[in-house]
Amino acid sequence: MWQQLVYIAAVSLSVVHGQVSYSVPEEMTTGYVVGNIAQDLGLDLQRLKSGKARIYTGDSMEYLQLNKEKGLLEIKEKIDREVLCAKTTPCALHLQMILDNPMELYTITVEIVDVNDNAPSFQKEEITFEISESAVTGAVFMLENANDRDVGINDLRSYSLKPTDHFVLKQHSQTDGDKNVEMVLQKSLDREKQDRLSLLLTAVDGGEPQMSGTVQIYINVLDVNDNAPVFQQKTYKATITENAQKGSILITVSATDADQGSNGEITYYISNIKDTMTDVFIIDPHSGDVTLNGQLDYETASHYQLNIQAKDHGGLSDSCKLIIDVLDINDNKPIINILSMSSSISEESKIDTIVGMINVNDPDSGANGQVHCVIDDQIPFSITSSSNRPNFFSLKTQQELDREQTAEYNISVTCADNGDPPFSSSVSLRIKISDINDNTPIFERNFYEAYVVENNTPGHSIFSVKARDADWNQNARVSYILEEGTVNGVSVSSYVSVNADSGVVNALRSFDYEQLKGLHFCVKAQDGGSPPLSSNVTVKIIIQDQNDNAPQILYPVQTGGSVVAEMVPRSADVGYLVTKVVAVDVDSGQNAWLSYKLQKSTDRALFEVGAQNGEIRTVRQVTDTDAVKHRLTVVVEDNGQPSRSATVTVNVAVADSFPEVLSEFNNSNHDMKYNDNLTFYLILALAVVSVLFIFAIIAIISLKIYRWKQARQFYKSAANLPVIPYYPPVYADGTLQHVYNYEMCGTTDSRMSDIKFVRPYSQNTMMHVSRAGTLRRENEEQEKNADLSLEVRFFNILFAG
Numbered sequence: 001m002w003q004q005l006v007y008i009a010a011v012s013l014s015v016v017h018g019q020v021s022y023s024v025p026e027e028m029t030t031g032y033v034v035g036n037i038a039q040d041l042g043l044d045l046q047r048l049k050s051g052k053a054r055i056y057t058g059d060s061m062e063y064l065q066l067n068k069e070k071g072l073l074e075i076k077e078k079i080d081r082e083v084l085c086a087k088t089t090p091c092a093l094h095l096q097m098i099l100d101n102p103m104e105l106y107t108i109t110v111e112i113v114d115v116n117d118n119a120p121s122f123q124k125e126e127i128t129f130e131i132s133e134s135a136v137t138g139a140v141f142m143l144e145n146a147n148d149r150d151v152g153i154n155d156l157r158s159y160s161l162k163p164t165d166h167f168v169l170k171q172h173s174q175t176d177g178d179k180n181v182e183m184v185l186q187k188s189l190d191r192e193k194q195d196r197l198s199l200l201l202t203a204v205d206g207g208e209p210q211m212s213g214t215v216q217i218y219i220n221v222l223d224v225n226d227n228a229p230v231f232q233q234k235t236y237k238a239t240i241t242e243n244a245q246k247g248s249i250l251i252t253v254s255a256t257d258a259d260q261g262s263n264g265e266i267t268y269y270i271s272n273i274k275d276t277m278t279d280v281f282i283i284d285p286h287s288g289d290v291t292l293n294g295q296l297d298y299e300t301a302s303h304y305q306l307n308i309q310a311k312d313h314g315g316l317s318d319s320c321k322l323i324i325d326v327l328d329i330n331d332n333k334p335i336i337n338i339l340s341m342s343s344s345i346s347e348e349s350k351i352d353t354i355v356g357m358i359n360v361n362d363p364d365s366g367a368n369g370q371v372h373c374v375i376d377d378q379i380p381f382s383i384t385s386s387s388n389r390p391n392f393f394s395l396k397t398q399q400e401l402d403r404e405q406t407a408e409y410n411i412s413v414t415c416a417d418n419g420d421p422p423f424s425s426s427v428s429l430r431i432k433i434s435d436i437n438d439n440t441p442i443f444e445r446n447f448y449e450a451y452v453v454e455n456n457t458p459g460h461s462i463f464s465v466k467a468r469d470a471d472w473n474q475n476a477r478v479s480y481i482l483e484e485g486t487v488n489g490v491s492v493s494s495y496v497s498v499n500a501d502s503g504v505v506n507a508l509r510s511f512d513y514e515q516l517k518g519l520h521f522c523v524k525a526q527d528g529g530s531p532p533l534s535s536n537v538t539v540k541i542i543i544q545d546q547n548d549n550a551p552q553i554l555y556p557v558q559t560g561g562s563v564v565a566e567m568v569p570r571s572a573d574v575g576y577l578v579t580k581v582v583a584v585d586v587d588s589g590q591n592a593w594l595s596y597k598l599q600k601s602t603d604r605a606l607f608e609v610g611a612q613n614g615e616i617r618t619v620r621q622v623t624d625t626d627a628v629k630h631r632l633t634v635v636v637e638d639n640g641q642p643s644r645s646a647t648v649t650v651n652v653a654v655a656d657s658f659p660e661v662l663s664e665f666n667n668s669n670h671d672m673k674y675n676d677n678l679t680f681y682l683i684l685a686l687a688v689v690s691v692l693f694i695f696a697i698i699a700i701i702s703l704k705i706y707r708w709k710q711a712r713q714f715y716k717s718a719a720n721l722p723v724i725p726y727y728p729p730v731y732a733d734g735t736l737q738h739v740y741n742y743e744m745c746g747t748t749d750s751r752m753s754d755i756k757f758v759r760p761y762s763q764n765t766m767m768h769v770s771r772a773g774t775l776r777r778e779n780e781e782q783e784k785n786a787d788l789s790l791e792v793r794f795f796n797i798l799f800a801g
């Protein structure tokens with residue numbers, strides 16, 4: 001019989017629209033296979049694993065478990081049907097199996113089949129009756145019912161009474177399935193023959209094997225009590241709310257006895273108190289008041305039925321039924337259980353994508369147990385339930401998502417019942433929006449401009465570009481790329497580089513402002529998405545000038561140890577223009593502002609240099625006492641920080657004729673050697689003069705050739721000379737307020753020399769030095785002494801010697 005029951009329970013299943021049902025006997029050991037859930041639902045084992053299949057049992061104990069490796073539903077904890085369902089039939093476990101990706105919900109019903117593991121039992125070990133010997137045949141005595149925790153065929157089936165000499169049993173079936181047992185007197189009692197009887201009442205169930213329980217009945221035979229108590233009603237009904245206070249009186253039952261004295265005194269008691277009703281209700285034995293003695297819970301039991309007996313002192317009794325209905329109140333909050341919840345969802349998810357499933361239970365009944373759930377309507381999500389599963393809710397997307405606007409949502413789900421007043425519960429759900437690459441990197445500026453001083457160190461960081469991407473993680477990881485381009489025909493990548501991670505622009509070489517004033521190029525910002533998105537920005541680097549070039553002396557020209565010499569007649573007036581120092585600086589701005597000053601002079605009281613124009617003029621009238629030979633050192637200095645300078649030496653002869661110059665020179669040499677040996681020096685001087693005369697002839701010819709070559713070379717390079725800017729007159733040490741051009745053509749014959757004066761440029765015009773002129777004379781005496789040109793050149797040779 002047991003094997004047949006197990007077989008019937010194991011093979012009983014059905015699958016309808018995502019539902020499957022099984023039957024399993026109670027008390028099965030751990031690991032017992034309830035059924036092949038994968039096969040019955042048409043699922044493969046891989047789906048169970050990838051979908052993270054799991055069993056949801058709600059608040060009940062986890063009696064079953066899912067073996068995902070084999071797809072089997074197994075016993076996890078031994079099931080006691082009587083503990084789980086008491087007398088409720090059928091007894092079933094309602095489970096849900098949940099799968100993810102995509103989310104699926106299957107309903108599983110497992111019926112727990114009762115086995116005969118409980119024997120009928122009586123509340124008392126013995127029952128005592130006091131029956132008058134005058135009791136007539138047919139007198140009825142109510143016996144206590146046995147209680148069998150099993151159900152169905154295993155429940156209580158029959159009673160037997162032994163011995164049956166005086167009494168027989170009579171059973172009455174009730175509407176609730178219980179049986180009332182009565183002991184009927186079939187043979188009159190005779191106290192004189194036997195004043196005490198002992199009977200054995202046996203209750204037998206219908207299980208296999210059959211189980212039974214007994215109670216000992218003792219009968220004390222009394223005299224003359226021939227009237228039994230009689231209840232006014234056979235059935236009493238009462239209602240009480242589940243929150244009623246302990247001590248509340250439900251109802252009062254009443255019975256009457258026609259006897260007098262002790263035989264008419266009635267005692268009330270509840271005869272069929274079951275395990276579930278122990279001490280919940282009590283009755284006053286004298287007044288018949290039925291009182292609440294415990295706490296009621298509609299969700300545990302909503303209906304009670306009590307059998308109340310009234311017994312007189314003679315042992316006669318009567319019984320009635322009390323039906324108690326418990327009224328539900330809204331005393332339970334909805335219980336929210338999260339079945340499945342996605343921790344993140346892509347921002348490109350479609351509308352109505354399910355991101356979570358919850359189950360809401362309210363143990364109350366009627367409207368008190370009907371629940372509805374809401375969420376904040378300011379978020380792009382909605383929560384709905386299906387008509388066939390009102391307690392299961394799905395959280396879905398309602399609008400398109402944008403992670404850049406909101407990267408995370410804390411969704412507060414509030415579920416309330418329909419009670420009065422309503423109860424509610426809340427749960428907070430956190431959902432992150434996963435990013436897709438839908439945003440292009442954006443530079444902080446539309447155009448970048450940076451400055452770098454020339455002669456920078458290669459590898460020097462100039463500045464940095466910065467782009468931001470509204471996406472997240474890899475999609476927002478910006479890399480910087482230098483776009484291909486050329487600067488003066490050379491790839492821009494040979495000038496600068498861009499750090500791919502930081503956007504720092506580094507100079508790869510040292511810049512020279514005189515060769516390159518600036519450069520333009522483009523930098524691309526590209527994110528790490530797939531496919532990547534990018535944007536470009538234009539970068540302009542302006543190279544700033546540095547004072548790295550000293551002034552260059554264009555005139556007077558000094559080569560090979562020879563210097564230019566100028567002659568000043570003794571008749572020269574104050575302000576006589578001796579010569580002009582011409583210099584340029586290839587730098588720009590204030591780095592090219594030049595100033596002139598006289599550093600050394602044989603006679604500082606005779607000559608001065610114009611601070612701005614470099615003109616050497618006399619500051620007083622030349623006298624006869626002034627020396628013939630003068631050496632002037634002129635310093636040309638720019639305005640850079642620090643400043644750079646160049647020096648030039650100008651030889652000036654103060655004389656009216658060449659013999660005077662030569663005589664002065666000879667006298668000077670004679671005085672220097674006179675102290676040693678006058679005769680020796682006279683002979684030496686004669687030899688030197690002779691040799692010098694020969695060298696002078698050679699020097700004149702060589703100088704002529706050299707000047708000719710120098711002029712040709714100067715003409716070719718004049719076009720490449722840098723621009724000399726104008727400097728404000730407020731600058732004390734600046735260059736000329738007006739820029740002049742001088743053109744000069746000199747020959748061996750001074751009378752054929754030509755000087756052309758060109759008008760000055762306007763102050764806001766930059767001049768180019770096209771030809772370095774030699775200014776020899778400014779006044780009319782220049783015409784008179786033009787014939788000294790050849791002698792001056794010889795005089796230059798003497799100075800050089």
